[in-house]
Amino acid sequence: MGICDMCGKEDELYRTEIEGSVIRVCKNCARYGKVLSEVKKMSPVKLKKIQHKAEPEVVPLIVFDYAQKIKKKRQSLQMQQEEFAKQINEKVSLIHNIETGHAKPSIALARKIERFLKITLIEEYEEQQTNKKEEKSDVMTIGDLIKSKLK
Ligand SMILES: [Zn+2]
Missing domain, CATH: 1.10.260.40 (lambda repressor-like DNA-binding domains)
Structure with a gap:
């Protein structure tokens, strides 16, 4: 899925040669040019890299x-x-x-x-503290205390 370079619609995209330039367009707009290939989703390798980058550092x-x-x-x-x-x-x-x-x-x-x-x-x-529930945490906030009382 992506945004069509021609009409701006979000759809499956195709690398299409239109008037000499290769752009990524939706199926509809692809009719105006010559489809070269389907635009694949991000490769798993790339995805993995991005995910890894977003991982918080463990200290x-x-x-x-x-x-x-x-x-x-x-x-x-x-x-x-x-x-x-x-x-x-x-x-x-x-x-x-x-x-x-x-x-x-x-x-x-x-x-x-x-x-x-x-x-x-x-x-x-x-390092990047998320709001994940940390059950074995020694430090409790007032919010945690209230939540545990409500259980
Ligand atoms: Zn389009």
């Missing part, structure tokens, strides 16, 4: 309660900060600062801790 973020999560899990494993630090090849002071919330681990370090402790420290957020 990894450290969960807000990373300190408690790490500390709790480490303690449940009955591991001292020193041992934990040694196991993941980091300084004890850094582990201490992270567990007290004074330092936020980098994404790389958080991934390392995630793997080691088998906990989740990184959540991926879509």
Whole structure:
């Protein structure tokens, strides 16, 4: 579907040679010239590219309660900060600062801790926030609260 170059009607279009120039016209107007080919819909490859471009970027973020999560899990494993630090090849002071919330681990370090402790420290957020329902979201707006009460 497209807009006819001649009459402006929206219809299936044909590449048509009319008076020496090739234009895209509807079936009706195509009668005035020589049809070269049907104008195909956008190729799937092109479509895919466009869709990909529109996809929001996913940004990894450290969960807000990373300190408690790490500390709790480490303690449940009955591991001292020193041992934990040694196991993941980091300084004890850094582990201490992270567990007290004074330092936020980098994404790389958080991934390392995630793997080691088998906990989740990184959540991926879509940069372009859509109005999609995010059920596992920790942050609720007043609107969400009202909606959940109405359920
Ligand atoms: Zn037309």
